[in-house]
């Protein structure tokens with residue numbers, strides 16, 4: 001059963017539609033990410049859920065209750081901003097205690113809760129420090145502790161890692177996931193970084209131009225995208241007009257008829273599903289290596305086949321010597337099962 005349910009949500013800013021037709025169900029304890037390019041409406045949706053912004057129409061239910069009419073402080077949601085937004089005039093303890101004081105929680109409970117949550121985020125020894133004395137990662141942990149201290153029903157995180165440098169970002173990502181697992185708190189995370197979304201989420205809602213285009217597990221979105229937009233936005237792919245297959249099929253039995261039957265317009269082929277051979281045996285397509293890039297443990301080749309350039313990923317094993325140099329002639333195998341046809 002869904003814990004948070006959003007139905008038919010719409011939001012306009014003057015004549016600009018920021019969100020429309022938003023339907024989303026989130027289970028208790030789930031980690032859901034809103035993923036999409038800049039300006040697609042992710043933060044607007046999060047702010048509406050938090051009660052910071054009104055929506056024009058739609059219903060939001062939390063644990064069966066319509067929370068649309070409730071102000072932000074009565075919604076039981078914790079919010080973490082991209083820019084920490086800590087109170088500079090307060091120390092770490094008082095920042096974390098803020099939400100509890102607003103709720104007129106008694107002093108003993110505040111002390112117990114703040115100490116407990118600071119311990120959870122690994123900052124128990126910094127309680128009396130001023131927030132400016134902390135690193136970016138530590139400040140974001142204070143922001144997380146502040147959001148969690150009142151024990152909200154939902155945790156809302158708006159690009160919480162984007163102000164951090166690359167290395168801290170990675171460790172904070174792991175940290176957020178482990179806290180979420182430990183507390184089993186229902187979480188909605190906003191990002192435009194697909195790697196972040198894929199590694200953190202139970203499910204991802206892909207947004208584009210104010211709409212949710214597809215919702216699914218990372219695996220579903222990667223292997224079964226419902227549109228060219230999702231295929232390109234989640235992972236790397238070769239997105240080709242389906243007519244390309246007509247050119248390629250001379251040598252390979254690709255399932256072009258299936259594509260025509262479904263009136264699809266494009267085909268997505270993931271780079272790791274294509275393989276290369278040193279010789280072009282029957283059934284393979286003749287290609288030329290145009291470029292080669294080392295991406296850590298993967299080598300990404302650009303292979304030219306007639307007018308089509310394909311990306312092909314192969315695991316990089318330094319002990320093996322069967323890598324291909326630029327200019328090399330190769331045989332290219334595109335199994336029919338590698339082709340995802342899209343409308």
Ligand SMILES: Nc1ncnc2c1ncn2[C@@H]1O[C@H](COP(=O)(O)OP(=O)(O)OP(=O)(O)O)[C@@H](O)[C@H]1O
Pocket residue numbers: 013016018036037038039040041042043044045192
């Ligand atoms: N207060 C506002 N007044 C007018 N337009 C707004 C306002 N807030 C957001 N918008 C517009 O609504 C659209 C969605 O904005 P939003 O900030 O939700 O996108 P986003 O996906 O979170 O983008 P980013 O990843 O860049 O933060 C954008 O076109 C934006 O310009």
